[in-house]
Amino acid sequence: MTHWPYLPFLLVWAVPVVALQWLVGGRYLWRARHIWPWVVLGLTVYFTLADAVAISARIWTFDARSLVGISLGPVPIEETLFYLLTALMVSQGFVLFWGAWEDRAALGQRLRRVRRIRRHSAPESAGPDPRATESAPETTRGADRQPVRSSDG
């Protein structure tokens, strides 16, 4: 059976996902840029070392004809790239979900506040600005305080 070599097979599988993640949630990834790249880098190094052990122990083997021929010790460069891309997809996925969850929680709180204001202001709609019944600065900051963290330090 004719088949693709490892490198293009890997890139076609992973790169569109990484690109899509940036397209959908680039703002979250950018805001957390001080954290996730280090996790990706650390895991890539760690799994490359672990892979060297597995290959040396012959737990898994590769078809040499499918590899580009560059390796780090016993580890083909494609394997290092595999760990880089899988760590990237998972880490970025986590950041996107985490950010979306925060936004969803904040949006829910904002909607609840709007409903509360409407309810309070309905009987006195002809009166002064209904927002005066709410402490505006408090509510603005309150949205940011929502369920961002589950516990302290």
Next chain:
Amino acid sequence: MTYLEFLALFLAVPLAVLAGLLRRRLLDRRFLAIAGALLLISLLYMVPWDHTAAVWRLWDWSAHQTLGIRWWSVPPEEYAFCLLEALLAVTLLYALFQWRRVRLRASRAGDDPERHVAQ
């Protein structure tokens, strides 16, 4: 070394260390929901790819160092590897998010991303 021993040494041990450090914080509803979703997505996305590579013989696993079972051309240990690798990544990231008190939502005033990571 068998594949299971490899998983225990390189995946289960660091996960156990992280679990020991995080303890009750692992019960956070948001973490559990996101980790569960990502693990499921990882498995669904990786297994067909892995299966195709195995059929093409890009790589193979030692019959003596795996359980000897194949689920769709892929040994069960490989499924476990996929799940544990994703779990290690999300748990590590979650731990860092907790310790550095990361917030990703933009503030209304200024929208300065730098302020969202406690230094």
